[in-house]
Amino acid sequence: MIFRRAALYGLSIVAIALYQKRKTEFLSQLLPPIVNCFGDKSTAVQTVACQAICNILKTYGEAVLSNKLFEHIFDRVILLTASANTEVKDFANITDRAIKETVYKCLNTKNVTFKLNDFVELVCQKFEKSKDYDTPMVLIDWIEHLNSIPSVNIIKFMPRFILKFLRVIETTEQNLKVGGQ
Secondary structure, three states: HHHEEEEHHHHHHHHHHHHHHOOOOOOHHHHHHHHOOOOOOHHHHHHHHHHHHHHHHHHHHHHHHHOOOOHHHHHHHHOOOOOOHHHHHHHHHHHHHHHHHHHHHHHOOOOOOOHHHHHHHHHHHHHHHHHOOOHHHHHHHHHHHHHHHOOHHHHHHEEEEHHHHHHHHHHHHHHHHHOOO
């Protein structure tokens, strides 16, 4: 566990140093081991993986969003926001906010490589697969965040979200009824 945590810190530092010299050339090689550590059985390793992604997001920004692993990063971070471990959950929420900040910056520039349609589809898929209470709440917060970005017309995506919202409400209502019996 200690070695995995140290390796994650090292990867984060190497990523920042490489960015200064080579920009995004090595990002695709640096992200996979970090993404894999989101699923580690050690909560300490999971929290350091969140920290590493935050550091890389601050340095690489939009390059992380356009990387082929972004979908996996987003997926894992959303899963960790529902963690039973408070520390993991807190670090996952910090990472979620860092992703939101990066998306906000990206969508407010003219140089947009972020694929909003694909991202909205990803959010919809996460809604359909969510089985806990926390995940839909994080995703609803994402929709609210996207709505706050002046360059994004979230209304055109609402038909895709409405059914997901209704399912979440229905599931929550059913769980409350079962819990109350």
